[in-house]
Amino acid sequence: MGLVDGQETDNGRGNELSEIPLGTKTKYLRMDSDITEEVISLPNKEHKAGKYVFGCAIFASLNSVLLGYDVGVMSGAIIFIQEDLKITEVEQEVLIGILSIISLFGSLLGGKTSDAVGRKWTIALAAIVFQTGGAVMALAPSFKVLMIGRLLCGVGIGFGVMIAPVYIAEISPAIARGSLTSFPEIFINLGILLGYISNYAFSGLSPHLSWRVMLGVGLIPSVVIAFALFVIPESPRWLVMQNRMDEARAVLSKIIDSPREVEEKLSEILVAAGMSNAEKYESKAVWHEIFRPSPPVKRMLITGCGIQIFQQITGIDTTVYYSPTIFRNAGITSNNELLAATVAVGFTKTLFILIAIFLIDKLGRKPLLYVSTIGMTACLFSLSFSLAFLGHLKVGIIFAILSVCGNVAFFSVGLGPICWVLSSEIFPLRLRAQASALGAVGSRISSGVISMSFLSVTEAITVAGTFFVFAVVSCSAVAFVHYCVPETKGKTLEEIETLFKTEGELQGSEVELEDSERLMQKSDMT
Template sequence: MGLVGVQENVDGNGDVLSEISLGTKPKYTRMDSDLDEAEEEDLPSSNKHDSKKYIMACAVFASLNSVLLGYDVGVMSGAIIFIQQDLKITEVQQEVLVGILSIISLLGSLAGGKTSDVIGRKWTIGLAAVIFQTGGAIMALAPSFKVLMIGRLLAGVGIGFGVMIAPVYIAEISPAVARGSLTSFPEICINLGILLGYISNYEFSGLPAHINWRLMLGVGLLPSVVIALALFIIPESPRWLVMQNRVEEARLVLRKISESEKEAEEKLKEIQVAAGLANAEKYEAKAVWKEILCPSPPVRRMLITGCGIQCFQQITGIDTTVYYSPIIFKNAGITETTQLLAATVTVGFTKTLFILIAIFLIDKVGRKPLLYASTIGMTVCLFSLSLSLAFLDHAKVGIVLAILSVCGNVASFSVGLGPICWVLSSEIFPLRLRAQASALGAVGSRVSSGIISMSFLSVSRAITVAGTFFVFGIISCSAVAFVHYCVPETKGKTLEEIEVLFHDKDDESGGNEVEMGDVERLMQKS
């Protein structure tokens, strides 16, 4: 009997389910709980409310790095106009300046997985803020394009750390019933940052060109101060603490984020088994990367889903819509700079509003229905935008249709593909692979974003802006098919239960059943 491992899960009735992995398809055997529920005393209801508030506060603070990313995306769309006037940069330099941040952030995302496994999730969040703040300060004070690029490179590394670690941290401290909403907080912060960037563009646009873009970039440093203070409030991830064999510290954190002592102990036992502390040695970094690069069928499916959804998030053109919205509206027929920036503020408000709607729906409706609505809506809006730019440019109806199409595109993105991308990539991987595999997915996202952003102006010159968005519409169609075939529904499932979803297509020939006594003996050992 090829016994590989044991994993506990708790069902809705509080009974313990023991997962026995036989190298084929996971089997379950129900066991009665050793704990008499009648003898268990839950914490007072006020403590339950406190735990929910505490988890939410942790999720908000952990997501603040995403404000930095969003602000950079939003503010650069307007700042680039004045940077070009002040520093006299070429069109190619504009593309490089805009797109290089996404490309270079892959270094931060790649390093973030290993770093978070070594120093912890919490301090990786702090490191991301420090690196970005350094790069942001250099950009705001840059006297030339070369110095500006140095700051941009540093900021990109910081953003790479931040976008990778925040969803992982939040997923590891969140209860299953609210994990979708809480893990969406980074996407909320990205949208909030974009909106703030647009507003900053509009507010400072009246100043001289050699001053306004520096103030626009400099304001983005403020969230880093809040992040520094937040590090004294948020706890370390209990799952990371268990991986480091710091079980007592993990227990203290779980008591803060659980509704009862019983729940905290059940979670701790479940995490211990999942981490392999009871039945196996800890995974070394080489072993983790070997499993990722030479994956088993279940891990391969996880990687296709996690990395694929990250790439589709970017290759459907959302960053170009945000970065180059003034150029899009200029092609539609809006000519005055103030009007262009005012139109982008409308886009920012729309994007932020619909991400808030997604937060309320993601754990009620589920991931997959929202992804269908999102990708189909984006497809319609991208084709509509292409039509307005190709046949109705500089006509009043064309301007209105272009603005509505851009707003509809960002709204559709925000209600599904935007937040759910990060939710899925942080919850589908097993604990031993989560940080590194999530980092790999973030790399795919950043590379895709960088390539699209850096090539938009050149491609638009070759096939027109309308043609470019028609191509994005075709890609969005394929995203609908990807969601249908490759994305499972994970609503309401624990992180450990989600792992089982990717085993369902394994060898259906079955395997030897495990007797009840074997299960009990193995569980007692754990």
């Protein structure tokens, strides 16, 4: 029970307020004190804060367009690279797969770099390295030079894939974090679609020129990324780790409309960082804590790294990179028809990631993961069946296209975006960048091994047999989601940490919270 403008209320939630009309001045009596406080709700400010966070998420995700474009454009460009440079089948596998293998070094470096120089400037470094590699590839006169550019692109992608979700998760409110952290996956899909369209648009040029134009067009987003660096702020959680409290408070004031909530959030972040002062955090051996984890951290690593690996070993990259090979095996022979079919795949993938954005914070992570993994399993079995028994028949071609489109649709509605959401939100602040980088390494290694071996494996067990294996792996992904993935919908980053703790560990966290509150009071006094 409480008093609002002299009226008795009961909202069933202790000392919180019942709903108050926005834009009004209201007095209320707190349940744990005899102090009357005055609140003014500010709808315009709150709306501006939401727009500000939304804009930051958009700009932070732009690097993902580069990754997606590379994935999409290489599926078609490799056809013309092979004609122009006369590369072998093994060299094709290496050219495509090496990107994921090399990107693991970028991810490992990205975790350390983002802790050292900040999330924002790690995003900038990712763009610079990737764009340099893209320029080298577009101008490459030989396979060796092409590989040098590919290696640089891999490092840039490694930086980008781990830092964007971490940055967005650290600036987003809990109620919208799932949707906002999905933005990098949306932009990856948009990039893939643009890559497919570029393939189709420039396929009429000569083999020597077509693939160079296809790769060169991917350099255009660099201008927008450069502008974005002057707009987005640094992560407030990283600023707290650097003991730059005033700067962190200034950023939080832009994304939280209540000054009191800003101070409460600062206190929570201090607890999440596991620090009573900056020196204590800096002296922590983060990698030691990751490789010799406590039981809660071990459970986090299994969930975060496991979901990253399952995202790749279900074969999504081979479906995208080698979609022309799949459709050729189904019976399509014309290059133009092959590339047109891949555009349909790109549109499907992009459409369903947009659907995921609207559902992820309403239905939750786990229900969408169930739908995603079960649907992918069915489509992979369907694709295997159509290639094995309906190959080169018109009905088989239609069945194969529908199966591939269905596979990428179910991937995009769940496993694709939620993988990055989970890996960026389940780890405690002091470990988040490095642990997310470790998960990204698992993802990149899995992707690279599968991409580099796909053509060789299909030679041994056929394309149909290969996708049957992917379908079996997808079945195990359903079990992993059931046993290892908790629901994190609507929880703050600091609350999520408690999902992996036992009752005894939770009591220890309460003591840390009291210590941090005393630290905040001392900091305000000084």
